[in-house]
Amino acid sequence: MVSTRFAAPVLVLACLVAGCRIGDKDDPPAMFDNHNGGVAAFGPDGLLFISTGDGGGGGDPQMNAQNPNRLLGKMLRIDVSTLPYTIPPTNPLANEVWGVGLRNPWRWSFDAPTNRLYVADVGQNRYEEVDVVMPDAPAPGFAVNFGWPLTEGSRCFPDDQAACNTAGQTLPVLEYDHSTGACAITGGYVYRGAAIPPLQGRYFYSDYCPGFIRSFRFTNNQAIEKIDWNTPDVGRVISFGEDASRELYVITASNKIYRIARQ
Ligand SMILES: [Ca+2]
Secondary structure, eight states: OOOOOOOOOOOOOOSSTTTSSSSOOOOOOOOSSOOOOOOOEEETTEEEEEEEOOSSSSSSOOOOOOOOSSSSTEEEEOOOSSSOBBOOTOOOOOEEEEEOOOOOEEEEEEEEETEEEEEEOOOSEEEEEEEEEEETTBBBBBBOOOOOOTTTEEEEEOOTTHHHHHHHBOOOSEEEETSSOOOHHHHHEEEOOSOGGGOOOOOEETTTTTTEEEEEETTTTTTEEEEEEEOOOOSEEEEEEEOOOOEEEEEETTTTTOOOOOO
16 A cells, blocks of 8 residues: 655745844843833735834833834834845835834734735833825835834923923834833734624734723724724733635633634
8 A cells, every 4th residue: 555645845934134133233231121112014015024122121221213224113124025035125214124112012913905004003101003104105215114212102301391392203003002001012913804804904912911902993093983992901912813705813821822803
């Protein structure tokens, strides 16, 4: 009898560039172990977007996020269609940097068919935020500036009562404060599934502390129809997931996974 055996391929992890390190910038070694970013995803342009945290600590003490020559606190964009990777000629600063001024963008996503990029950036003391931009936004010489640490949410940092110049910044379309126990936003996805038609086009997000499930719809440059779905508190939400049918899932720090479903 002839048996068929699975011919297992030999896998390797291919470096995007010699040494596997993205960039050869003068970033100082991260002094802290928090704010690590967390997502790499292809944009509608076929380029790979990668988010990085600001290096950790509080208030960006290494002043990374606004420094265009450092890769921390950024949204990077590179072309990996050939290796080693290359810098897309349409990047605004002729390096890996596509966007500056992020603190800890550990969860973000693209939405097809709108192609919008939804970035949830974790705040420092008071304000969590969601930014919505088109992934082709930068003009030559001008990276998208998400503001941190000049601003936290739409407020000036560190004094949220102060007046400051926010010209040139992409301010959040949605923010919420920590007054009711929130601590760190967990970004999700825009629902594009078929199982629950009323959810079409709504962006879902949660928070690492209260474990709520909330959404908004982005239209005419505004976040509207902000809803808290009053789902049971499932604890620390660490990620959302999306399946091939674009139904949404919620993943928690207690090793549980839920599908967003209709009762
Ligand atoms: Ca911001």
